Amino acid sequence: MNFFETFFDYIKETYTERLLYFPSNIRVSLLIILFCVVATLELYLYMAFRRLRQANEKLKFEKWQEYISNMLANLIIFDESDKTEDIVGHFYPKMKKLPLRNPIVNKLLISEMLVYHKNFTGKIEEVLSILYRKLGLDQKSKQKINNRNWEIKIEGIREASEMGISEIASEIIKYTDDENALLRMEAQAAYIKLSENDPFHFLDRAQERILDWHQVVLFEIITKNKKLSIPSFSKWLHSPNDTVVLLCLKLVEHFMQFDAAEEVERLLKHHNSRIVKKSVEIIGKLELSDAEEHMFEVYFDQPEEIKLEILNALGKISSGNYNDFLSSRIYSNHIRIKREALYAIKRDPEKGESRLRELYHQTTLENQALIGHVLDNRIKS
Amino acid sequence: MRDFLVTFETFFNNAIFYYALFVMGSYVLLTLLSAIEMSGYMKKNSYVNYREILVSPLAPSVSILAPAFNEEATIIENIRSLLSLHYGNYEVIIINDGSKDSTFQRMFDYYQLEQVNFSVDYQIKCNEIRGVYKSKLPSFSKLTVVDKVNGGKSDALNAGINVSAKDLILCIDVDCIVQEDAILKLAKPYLEEKYQVIATGGVVRIANSCRVEDGKLIEVNMPRNLLPRFQVLEYIRAFLMGRMAWSRLNGLLIISGAMGLFDKNVVIKVGGYDQNTVGEDMELVVRMRRYMYEQDRRFKVVYIPDPLCWTEAPADLKILGRQRNRWTRGTIETLWMHKDLFFNPRYGVLGMLSYPYWLFFEWLAPIIEFLGLSVFILLASLGHINWEFSLILISMVYFFSVALSTVAILFEEMSYQQYTKGKDLVKLLLASFLEPILYHPLTVFWAVKGNIHKFRGKNNWGAMTRKGFKDQHISTETEQMT
Numbered sequence: 084m085n086f087f088e089t090f091f092d093y094i095k096e097t098y099t100e101r102l103l104y105f106p107s108n109i110r111v112s113l114l115i116i117l118f119c120v121v122a123t124l125e126l127y128l129y130m131a132f133r134r135l136r137q138a139n140e141k142l143k144f145e146k147w148q149e150y151i152s153n154m155l156a157n158l159i160i161f162d163e164s165d166k167t168e169d170i171v172g173h174f175y176p177k178m179k180k181l182p183l184r185n186p187i188v189n190k191l192l193i194s195e196m197l198v199y200h201k202n203f204t205g206k207i208e209e210v211l212s213i214l215y216r217k218l219g220l221d222q223k224s225k226q227k228i229n230n231r232n233w234e235i236k237i238e239g240i241r242e243a244s245e246m247g248i249s250e251i252a253s254e255i256i257k258y259t260d261d262e263n264a265l266l267r268m269e270a271q272a273a274y275i276k277l278s279e280n281d282p283f284h285f286l287d288r289a290q291e292r293i294l295d296w297h298q299v300v301l302f303e304i305i306t307k308n309k310k311l312s313i314p315s316f317s318k319w320l321h322s323p324n325d326t327v328v329l330l331c332l333k334l335v336e337h338f339m340q341f342d343a344a345e346e347v348e349r350l351l352k353h354h355n356s357r358i359v360k361k362s363v364e365i366i367g368k369l370e371l372s373d374a375e376e377h378m379f380e381v382y383f384d385q386p387e388e389i390k391l392e393i394l395n396a397l398g399k400i401s402s403g404n405y406n407d408f409l410s411s412r413i414y415s416n417h418i419r420i421k422r423e424a425l426y427a428i429k430r431d432p433e434k435g436e437s438r439l440r441e442l443y444h445q446t447t448l449e450n451q452a453l454i455g456h457v458l459d460n461r462i463k464s
Numbered sequence: 465m466r467d468f469l470v471t472f473e474t475f476f477n478n479a480i481f482y483y484a485l486f487v488m489g490s491y492v493l494l495t496l497l498s499a500i501e502m503s504g505y506m507k508k509n510s511y512v513n514y515r516e517i518l519v520s521p522l523a524p525s526v527s528i529l530a531p532a533f534n535e536e537a538t539i540i541e542n543i544r545s546l547l548s549l550h551y552g553n554y555e556v557i558i559i560n561d562g563s564k565d566s567t568f569q570r571m572f573d574y575y576q577l578e579q580v581n582f583s584v585d586y587q588i589k590c591n592e593i594r595g596v597y598k599s600k601l602p603s604f605s606k607l608t609v610v611d612k613v614n615g616g617k618s619d620a621l622n623a624g625i626n627v628s629a630k631d632l633i634l635c636i637d638v639d640c641i642v643q644e645d646a647i648l649k650l651a652k653p654y655l656e657e658k659y660q661v662i663a664t665g666g667v668v669r670i671a672n673s674c675r676v677e678d679g680k681l682i683e684v685n686m687p688r689n690l691l692p693r694f695q696v697l698e699y700i701r702a703f704l705m706g707r708m709a710w711s712r713l714n715g716l717l718i719i720s721g722a723m724g725l726f727d728k729n730v731v732i733k734v735g736g737y738d739q740n741t742v743g744e745d746m747e748l749v750v751r752m753r754r755y756m757y758e759q760d761r762r763f764k765v766v767y768i769p770d771p772l773c774w775t776e777a778p779a780d781l782k783i784l785g786r787q788r789n790r791w792t793r794g795t796i797e798t799l800w801m802h803k804d805l806f807f808n809p810r811y812g813v814l815g816m817l818s819y820p821y822w823l824f825f826e827w828l829a830p831i832i833e834f835l836g837l838s839v840f841i842l843l844a845s846l847g848h849i850n851w852e853f854s855l856i857l858i859s860m861v862y863f864f865s866v867a868l869s870t871v872a873i874l875f876e877e878m879s880y881q882q883y884t885k886g887k888d889l890v891k892l893l894l895a896s897f898l899e900p901i902l903y904h905p906l907t908v909f910w911a912v913k914g915n916i917h918k919f920r921g922k923n924n925w926g927a928m929t930r931k932g933f934k935d936q937h938i939s940t941e942t943e944q945m946t
Contacts, residue, residue, distance in 0.1 A: 461578075
């Protein structure tokens, strides 16, 4: 009998005849060993099959991708003078012949059409939207939106949004305040694009938070979409949802909405410090000199971060009314306050730098170093 | 005497069995948590378009802090790679920590540096900053070089924090290869979490045998040498399983020193990196966490499974031993400095779960293993070993270890699948069989040695020599820390 036979006989005997007679800890150990060995072998098999399947799918994917890409690339040979119906008539029969029930082909065709739709305007964009509907893919997107699974819903929302299926807006609105943050964000982004009458209606009903990340996405969509009619965002600065207020403040700032000045000033007394900070920033950016006094009033009750923002805003406004206040700040105990006050003084385009040079000769060595720092234009503030 | 030995043997077998069961149970739990966290992350992020952060004026600003000590061979290439990262609002601060070679001169010449009138606000204590330099060339306007008196990695990072002008700080090892989208991915949690995020970390990968050109990773390969290959397995297990699970529990105690993004304000509030420990990366995270608890502020420390940073692992037993020795000492120091956290309910998950876990499983486990082995040898030499039972117990631990590594490899396969070649996967799977026999005993030995060194008062960092990704060169990490 060789070693392996002896070994396997021992294993067999241990698990079949002796197992019950071992002490409990050894019995448990043997069972754990068995479980680990079986699990490891199964994992090996799973990984091997997964790799094989991946390789197989990759082959199929590459084959179809080449075919579909080549087909869609032909779209660009048509120009604006060609009739839309002719172009659609040229492509529709070819696309109809595709095995759309094959999930790889279906997925590829949709994703390629979305990419082309996103990257082209004019005739190509129009033709793709028509083809999308003629192939019944819009109905598939609608079905996806009503799927129970949130990932599928998002897929459907994205497709509808890119292809401009505006009749879906009324179905999407219910998701704009969904508990699932990702679904909520996708629905809000799509709603802005698809709603023809009131693209910002979701802000009226938003109770869930619009996270900072969502604000980044929504800000991009709102500020880059030239077809969108931009409302006055001051309307939502009263919202009980702080995140709606923050988003709208960012939009007020971007679109330089001076009509929101009064509302922004009111927000200086808001309970949320992020809103106060953003309001101060906007006051500076819009150079709302009427708000200077108000900022000065609240200055001493604010945390350092907001104090710095107020100094910055006073510098941007540069009305000259608070020059003495700014100069006095360089005797603060906090270097950041001193530095910001010096930058604020410097921001006066006419007299800023000369005032700093004057101050240089009247102040302490530490402040002189700070003034040197502020006057050095190679260092960004 | 014979009765005593028999009783002791029974006790020994049971003790080993229950301790192993406890450790294995905790690993199974962590694996499950990690699987949940990973699948959630992968699902969520398959919809993310990072370009939106890249171009957005609303994205947080980031300072990259990279200490450099005697890095003349690669510093130019490393800086160039950092300057080409994909992010909108960031600056690169290289801190020349009193290099004795021509590191500073090379930077000065190549980037055409000139000294600026920077008035440093020493919010955190650090050695004297001799000068702050900016490039005359507009294309390198993002670059700032700080020249300071040598003080070690922590001191250099503290100096960098004092010079930083941004909201977040990305602390990295200058010789790491950073993925181009690393900042985008690390910054995203700061924008999407309900609570304040104070730190984020990503997966560190082993770059040995990978093809690197101009400071960029071109091709991922499995390390040819067995030692770095074991470390690949170890890193996959630690990052994809351990840290992801702790991130799920919001109980992470460590963000790798090779790369971590921190909220600068919180770092300043806690006083920056501690210079009295060799485990400064772990200690900082622990201090930041306890500060947040003490302020009654809700917060998160987040780990993301994306491979963001590639580093050269020691391929030499002596150097690897030094590294592990230092890690052990760092753990002991951090645990000792924050001993009042132990089962302290005031510190929530940190006090009740993370700290005890690190104490029992990270610090004590190798010691218990070593003692167990010693007693085993002693009993064997006295003829008081039931060899069959002992082998069954050892086999249980071995097969569990192999299964755990296989699950870790599965995680890697199902997430980022960095090793696309089939033979690399086979090599990794084979390594999982050899690792518990060849590599693990060494890590136990180094950990025990680290304990002995700590209690004998040895506090040095230990030189770390690296071959470099391109040419064979030697870079010595900070030499002092005494």
